[in-house]
Amino acid sequence: MIEESLSSDDLWLKIINEGVEDRVEVNQRMLIDKMLARYSSDFVVYRELIQNSDDANATLFILQIKCDLSNNNDDPEDFHNCLINEIRGINNGNIFNEDDWKRVITIAEGNTNIDVVGQFGVGFFSVFSYSEKPMIQSGKHCLAFVWQNGKSLTTFRKELSKEEQTTLSTSVILPMKTKYILQTKSTNEKIKPSLNLIQLKSYLTKVLSFTKHINEIIIEINHKNIFQVNKRKKSFSSIKLSSKLQEFFHLKSFTQTEQIFNIINGSSITLNHIDVETEVHINEDFHKQIENVLKKRLPSIIHIEILFPSDQIFEKEQWNNLTNDEILKDLIPLKYFQEKFSPSGQIFIGLGTHQTTGIGMHIYSHLIPTIERENLDLQDPYISIWNEQLLKSIGNIIRFIYDQTIINIVNNHSQYLNTILSFYSFQTTVPNKAI
Structure with missing residues (x-):
């Protein structure tokens, strides 16, 4: 007959009170x-x-x-x-x-x-x-x-x-x-x-694509300046808005700028930049669940930023110069192969990750990554909800940009119609296809 054992609580107390202490060590x-x-x-x-x-x-x-x-x-x-x-x-x-x-x-x-x-x-x-x-x-x-x-x-x-x-x-x-x-x-x-x-x-x-403060980087070898690149913004318009993007996010403002990336004594490139400011509206219980994982609260205001090519890039001479430039070509969220443009945008969480966007735009926001900061966390039950809601909001903003792009094309009869629409020709995202 099997003897009745102590309850787990009683057993734990017995070991703590009568056992020999030995600290856990970390190598x-x-x-x-x-x-x-x-x-x-x-x-x-x-x-x-x-x-x-x-x-x-x-x-x-x-x-x-x-x-x-x-x-x-x-x-x-x-x-x-x-x-x-x-x-x-x-x-x-x-x-x-x-x-x-x-x-x-x-x-x-x-x-x-x-x-x-x-x-x-x-x-x-x-x-x-x-x-x-x-x-x-x-x-x-x-x-x-x-x-x-x-x-x-x-x-x-x-x-x-x-x-x-x-x-x-x-x-x-x-x-x-x-x-x-x-x-x-x-x-x-x-x-x-x-x-x-x-x-x-x-x-x-x-x-430099989405750095908040750093606008210049220098490489020195043996105290000799051998490379220097900077970025600056040129503002176009800022619109105060009030609308609901998704359950968690309310739109506050929509700002359009140009970002000029300039290599000293070298080439430069201009990309369109959209900055959307949103208010975060989540209940306290959900907030605490996120805080348990991150050990800090989520911000009350977040930014969704999008970087994509300007029309001028597609002028033949400039496009040839940029795509042959070993440094600047990687800034362009498009690839050109067999006379076709294909999307090659990346998701940035601060700096770039391995995750692609599936469209011809680079995207930055307060997405929460896995620990090595290369992929989005879609495993944790609460963080995955946050990331999914934020991705849906980003999708709504891109749809708005697309609608405005179509209006501009119709009004201006752009000669780059097919090229501009290639920004929005969706491809399967990698490494996570769910993005």
Whole structure:
């Protein structure tokens, strides 16, 4: 006969009161390594550094690359195939306060500011894919990360002398643990690990698509400015509106601008930009369920932004110039193949994700991603409802833009009719077909 066992509550109390205590340990090295496996996209370190800079209200981001030229024929102007010793990300945003210093050394404690993109508190740790001893210098202080016993992470912070302080900037300093080879020219060589400068320029230019504050990015190699790109907006119209988009979102205003992306001593491109301001209306119970996951509340106002080509882009000479431009062509949410345009828009959550929009427009809003920030979260029962409602609202706005486009085409007899309509020729979205 089986003896009657204690209830689970009684058993728990018995073990707690009479058992031997043993603390749960965390192997921080293995935890970070496993996190890095999820943050394995190209240029993910730069994405995190720039997103953090934008969240800190920076208007300028400088990427400094320090190279060893000893294998480079002693030509100080030729950086091709040189070894990268160190990378620094510098911004002119808010310097660290005490809360920032505490948060950056705490895994999974994301930014509690409801208006910033950072949510999970793990993105910064992608720097360990590049460096074993990263440092942060901000204002009066510098903080260094140190591995102890191979598995525990410790930090040291020191107030610097006045001569060493940087009162107007924050720098993330990454001495490279693996010497990457810098490739500045197109090549068929498969060198690993390497950093392709042309691809990096293209990526950093596309980063500017929806940054809130950063409007200029510079790349320096051995203190020489080798690339500089900026963006500026030209306002067209702003309309105050009051209408319901979906259950959660009420339209407040609709602003149309042009965004001009300009490479210093290079090419430029102008794209149409729509900014829709919406009020969030959700009940408190739903809000608390989201807060339980994100550990912060949703904002009361969100923006839905859309970026798409202007008519002028399709003038033959300009189109040929742009599509042959290795840097600017990736900004255009259209591809041209076999004399046909096809949509290639992306969803941006701060910076770009892997998720396509299925139309010829890039889209940014307060969508909630999976932890690695590459895909939308459609698994959590409450976050998926938020994302789905927001996607439906975006669809309503695109329908409005489409209707206005048709009216303009009819009134102006546009010669680019078929091309403009290609923005709206829907394709299956990837990787998630449900988007």
